[in-house]
Amino acid sequence: xxxxxxxxxxxxxxxxxxxxxxxxxxxxxxxxxxxxxxxxxxxxxxxxxxxxxxxxxxxxxxxxxxxxxxxxxxxxxxxxxxxxxxxxxxxxxxxxxxxxxxxxxxxxxxxxxxxxxxxxxxxxxxxxxxxxxxxxxxxxxxxxxxxxxxxxxxxxxxxxxxxxxxxxxxxxxxxxxxxxxxxxxxxxxxxxxxxxxxxxxxxxxxxxxxxxxxxxxxxxxxxxxxxxxxxxxxxxxxxxxxxxxxxxxxxxxxxxxxxxxxxxxxxxxxxxxxxxxxxxxxxxxxxxxxxxxxxxxxxxxxxxxxxxxxxxxxxxxxxxxxxxxxxxxxxxxxxxxxxxxxxxxxxxxxxxxxxxxxxxxxxxxxxxxxxxxxxxxxxxxxxxxxxxxxxxxxxxxxxxxxxxxxx
Numbered sequence: 001x002x003x004x005x006x007x008x009x010x011x012x013x014x015x016x017x018x019x020x021x022x023x024x025x026x027x028x029x030x031x032x033x034x035x036x037x038x039x040x041x042x043x044x045x046x047x048x049x050x051x052x053x054x055x056x057x058x059x060x061x062x063x064x065x066x067x068x069x070x071x072x073x074x075x076x077x078x079x080x081x082x083x084x085x086x087x088x089x090x091x092x093x094x095x096x097x098x099x100x101x102x103x104x105x106x107x108x109x110x111x112x113x114x115x116x117x118x119x120x121x122x123x124x125x126x127x128x129x130x131x132x133x134x135x136x137x138x139x140x141x142x143x144x145x146x147x148x149x150x151x152x153x154x155x156x157x158x159x160x161x162x163x164x165x166x167x168x169x170x171x172x173x174x175x176x177x178x179x180x181x182x183x184x185x186x187x188x189x190x191x192x193x194x195x196x197x198x199x200x201x202x203x204x205x206x207x208x209x210x211x212x213x214x215x216x217x218x219x220x221x222x223x224x225x226x227x228x229x230x231x232x233x234x235x236x237x238x239x240x241x242x243x244x245x246x247x248x249x250x251x252x253x254x255x256x257x258x259x260x261x262x263x264x265x266x267x268x269x270x271x272x273x274x275x276x277x278x279x280x281x282x283x284x285x286x287x288x289x290x291x292x293x294x295x296x297x298x299x300x301x302x303x304x305x306x307x308x309x310x311x312x313x314x315x316x317x318x319x320x321x322x323x324x325x326x327x328x329x330x331x332x333x334x335x336x337x338x339x340x341x342x343x344x345x346x347x348x349x350x351x352x353x354x355x356x357x358x359x360x361x362x363x364x365x366x367x368x369x370x371x372x373x374x375x376x377x378x379x380x381x382x383x384x385x386x387x388x389x390x391x392x393x394x395x396x397x398x399x400x401x402x403x404x405x406x407x
Contacts, residue, residue, distance in 0.1 A: 056083070378403040
């Protein structure tokens with residue numbers, strides 16, 4: 001149902017001659033837009049005219065000058081998401097061009113990979129849209145009102161571009177609730193039987209992925225390149241913490257004598273065991289347990305390892321959780337460093353956007369000091385190149401991966 005004209009600020013000038021959907025933003029919002037950010041918050045939206053939530057609106061400054069086109073989300077604090085600075089309103093060809101641009105970059109970097117992110121939302125100038133490829137299957141997320149309104153169009157464009165066997169939607173991310181959108185998961189088009197047991201090849205290791213039941217869109221593709229890097233440094237006795245379905249563990253196994261993989265989820269451990277069997281990998285042992293408890297126990301038993309991976313879930317999902325999150329990160333890193341042999345390698349990660357790289361490195365320095373270890377930074381890495389970071393949108397840089405060597 002069409003929303004009535006929404007006066008957000010009674011002192012704002014009405015957008016002049018706005019026959020179609022239009023928005024007027026404050027001077028602060030205009031400065032933010034011109035800085036290259038793609039988000040305009042509710043507090044900087046002065047006026048909305050002739051628009052329903054999910055519409056594409058013409059954005060004007062507080063003097064009526066045209067600035068951009070944006071998706072309007074009435075329910076969200078991020079009320080406007082910029083999609084184009086062109087004069088003409090985005091149409092089918094515009095979206096197709098953005099898809100082609102995103103695909104071109106993936107074709108340049110994927111090096112034969114059968115699984116990768118095709119579209120990374122703001123990182124590809126398509127706020128609210130995620131598309132992941134798993135062999136000949138695609139997984140789609142439309143996380144904002146605007147992109148959800150275009151879901152059928154994106155399904156058509158993806159069919160034309162990739163000819164997948166199946167396209168599923170994984171619109172079960174909680175962020176959709178902030179947009180007033182329902183939680184959904186299912187097949188949009190194609191053969192449903194193709195969605196539950198997709199096999200992908202990652203750096204020479206085969207994994208089975210459940211597109212409808214796995215975490216995120218089926219797997220954690222943002223760590224693919226980091227897992228390959230970890231395998232290059234790995235040696236000796238290895239420990240993989242927060243292993244999930246064994247993605248790091250099975251990569252480490254190629255260069256390690258033995259690998260112990262720990263995850264609190266028993267179903268994830270069972271999937272990891274199946275993935276190991278798919279590859280005839282026999283030097284990985286799996287433990288269903290709490291990583292904090294397991295690290296504490298192994299430290300008390302004076303166990304030692306040559307390679308350790310820490311890939312936990314986000315410990316700080318908002319600003320208020322940063323202090324507690326840093327304590328959690330320090331605890332597991334301190335324990336891991338105590339378990340490392342001289343010359344040992346620690347691959348440690350954080351996917352908490354609110355924990356900056358600087359905070360993460362400072363925490364690691366404190367953990368090393370408290371563990372009585374001197375460590376060398378071997379590499380600093382981010383999410384994979386198929387998850388591009390848009391320089392003017394710092395929120396697109398969320399994954400930190402630091403490879404340390406115990407001197």
